[in-house]
Amino acid sequence: MVQRSFALALVAVAVLAAPTAASAATGASSASAASAASGSRNFSFRGMNLKLPSGWKAHRDGDRIVVVTGTCANPEPFAPNCQSFWVFGPKAFTNLPVGGGSLTYTGKWQFHPFSGVVPCPFNAKTSWYPGEKPSSTGLRQVGRGHKALYTAWPNRCVTNNGARQTMRFTQREWFLPASKILIVDVWNTPELSGVLKRATWS
Structure with missing residues (x-):
């Protein structure tokens, strides 16, 4: 059904880090306590640090990350019925086999x-x-x-015989070529844009 001449495998690297341990300073202790109280989690990947809302959970499988934001039976990239977005590193979009050649995501x-x-x-x-x-x-x-190169792609779901369209959706992509990070969202996750905008870097 998908008539593409390119292929992209899925691999990424990430670290799901607990909030940094409080130092002896009172201010650091207060910040740590506030983070714990809110239920937020810190997610770090290739120098990008995101504060994930309560209820979001990052799942790592080798070099690919699935951040589950709702109901999900199988936290895998491109798995059906899994409310999530995905974070990939350079191995996910460089030197990938495409018709006997290779493709780098741009x-x-x-x-x-x-x-x-x-x-x-x-x-x-x-x-x-x-x-x-x-x-x-x-x-x-x-x-x-x-700043990321942002691209929104219109997509369709169709019956397996191609006879009928069942719905439309948008795949959103944020690509940071210098940091070698690709973020992909097909669920139109409402808070994701704000989470990315408030990212910090180390």
Whole structure:
């Protein structure tokens, strides 16, 4: 169903870090206590530090990260019925096999795991059909001094025989080429843009 000549495997690196232990300073202790009380978690990856809202949980599988934001039976990238977004490092978008050659992600093409049929994110009984042209592009702030190439791609879910479209959705991508980070969201996660905008860097 997916008629793409490119393929993108999934691999990323991340560290889910607990809030930094409080120092002897009272101010540091207060900040740590406030973080614990709010239930937020600190997520660090290749120098990018995100404060995840309460209820979000990062799952690491080798070099790929799935940040679950709601109901999810199987926390895997591109797994159906898993409310989440994904964070990938350079191994996910460089030197990938494509028709006997290789492809490096640049944002020109939508990030997709392979050229075969992929289940729709919202219904495993239908197929995911990526769009050919982005609906929106530009730069988006990801913390102070860092801007990502942002691309929104229109997608469709269709019956497996291709006879009927069941729904439309948008795949959002934030790509930081210097930091070698790619963030992908197909669930239109409401708080994600704000979380990325408030990122800190170390």
